[in-house]
Every structure is written in C-alpha cells, then in structure tokens.
Amino acid sequence: MIELQPFNEGDFSKLIAEIHDARFLLQWAGPKYTYPLDAPQLRDSLANTNGEKPSFKVFKVIRSDTTETVGHIQLMDIDYDAASCILGRVLIFQNYRGNGSGKAMVKEAVKIAFEDLHLAEINLGVFDFNTPAIGVYKSIGFTEFQFKKGARQFQNESWNVIRMKLNKDKWLHMNNANNGIE
Template sequence: MKIELKPLTEADFSLIVEWVNAHDEDFIYQWAGNTYSYPLTVKQIEDHYSKGINAIDAGVFIYKIIDTSTQETIGSVQLCRMDLIKSEAVVGRFLIKSEQYRGKGIGTTVLKELVRIGFEEFSLKRIKLNVFHINTQAIRCYEKVGFIKGQIHENVYQSLTGEYWNGIEMTLEKELWEQIHRRH
C-alpha cells in the first residue's frame, strides 16, 4: 500500500469525529489527552483550532493519510506546537482509521514522512511526541523511526478499568535522523 500525506481541511473534521467516536473515552484521552471530551464533536475540533490550521501562525499542520491506490483517507496526524525559535515541534493526534490498517507498517511510513517534512520543509532541529506506556505498538513504531524515550511521567491517567497509565516523552533530533536516513 502506498501512502501519501496531504493537508487536512476543516471539511475533514467529521471523519476524525467518526473514527474517534467508534471507540471509548480512554481512546480519546490516549489520542488527544484532555483537549476534548467524549463524545467528540466537530465543534470541539473547530473551537480547538480557532486560530486555523496548516499555517505557521496557527502553529499546527494537520495531514490526512491517503491510501493512493483507492484515494481513501485512512487516518490523520499533525505537527503541532511549532516553535520556530527553538526549531522544534510535536507529533500529535496520530490516528489510523481502523484496525484493518494497523500492523501493516503504515504508521512507520507516515511517521517517516512527517519527520521528513518537519526536518526538511520546516527546518526543525527536534521533533517530540508523547505516548502512554500501554501503547506498545505505537512505541515500537516511534523507535523504528528513531525516536528515543525520555522522561516518564507516572500515573498520568486512570483508565475506565482503573489502570494507571504512565506518559513517556520521546524525542528525535535532526542529527540522529540524518544519520539513520543516510543508512537507508
């Protein structure tokens, strides 16, 4: 499957709402922290992005993940909290539409392209992300791309089943990415 990232538009917000609401409150927290409440609505997303999207002034660039063989949108991901003074940004709200697309290397392909965009098109020096320790599949994906685990925040969230989740900060420096990129 060939994947392409294209800028997401406000018209695509309803797709994200549909995908997120197919899950429970734990999923929405895992995906977006405490930014939204369950069930997600288009209005919540619009309110959150009141400064707009896909512009330096907004500080966030949201991409839809396209399966080029069908032109279907199968997910979304964003570079957010852009700080051009520090030359860094955060990968956020990484979402693959459904289970049928997981475990096929799509996440790794998407993240490699997003990191390339960040380092080459936005001249970033560092890209960060946050992930919960329970999301082992995502952690493997991030490590494959070169992200390194950093600080761990214990008991960040208590799930519906009573389990406590630890948050892990992960970082990829441009120098390391260039070394990895040259090898492949």
C-alpha cells in the first residue's frame, strides 16, 4: 500500500504546503522548526542524513499504486552505539487521512529501524490530545513510559506530552504472533 523513500529537496514544496499555521507546525515537528516552514530549515534536517551512520533518516511516504506522496516521517537522533532512535515528524497529508496509511507508514519506519539499522529501541513523543496517533502507536506495540504535563507551550495553551517506546523483542514477538509463527 505504501513505501518509504528518501525525502529530498524536490519534496520540500509538497510538505511545506501541508503546514498551514504555527500551531500545527509545533504539533507536528516540535520546536526545531519555526513558522513558516521553509527550504533552509528542511535542508538543515537533510544535512543529518549524510555519512555512513547518519543521525537522521528522513522519508517521504509514497502510495505504491499511484506513486503519489501522501506523507512524511523521520527516524531522528539515531544512536548506533545505544541502538536507539526517536520516531518523529509523522504526517499523513490532509487528503490521505483515515485510510490506514498512518499505521502502515509507522510500521514501515519501525521495520527499517529494527531490521535495516539494527536498533533495539524506538522512542517517540506525542501530545495527549492527538488520540488518533496514540491509537496507531499502541496498535503497533508502543507503550507509554512517561507523561510530561505542560511540556510545550503555544500562545495561551499548555500541551502534555506522552513519551512512548517500543523495543525490538516486543516488536518481533508481536509480528510472529500476528503471522501465526508462535
């Protein structure tokens, strides 16, 4: 249904078009980017994808049947010695939401982290009001390990963050059980 391909400068305009205001940018990307999102900020992220052991893997999400770009996802702060990373900047473009693409792309990013990069744990942060994303993460096997009240401020709002993690052993166990291998 979907596949992850390397994100590049040719993909900037489509991603930027999805970021309609400062609140949404903060919700999606955290404080690293400032509104309005632009090419120089995205180039800075892509600079982390270079080298033999890059600290970032940045992907566009493609529908396999149409080759349309339908989203964006990143593996960030990849620590090869600690065998961990952060899953973040997960976005299904507005016109493609509600059809399972979000879950499919997270599953594919997790597979890349565990199988291709040989990592042992993935962490993420999600705002507690983003219940669809929390449901996707839990369905894949992520579990909550920390709740940070008032972790982010936006204008007069205070946002709570749920930290979640998934380790490779649990992921393998879930995949084997789902495939009837157990």
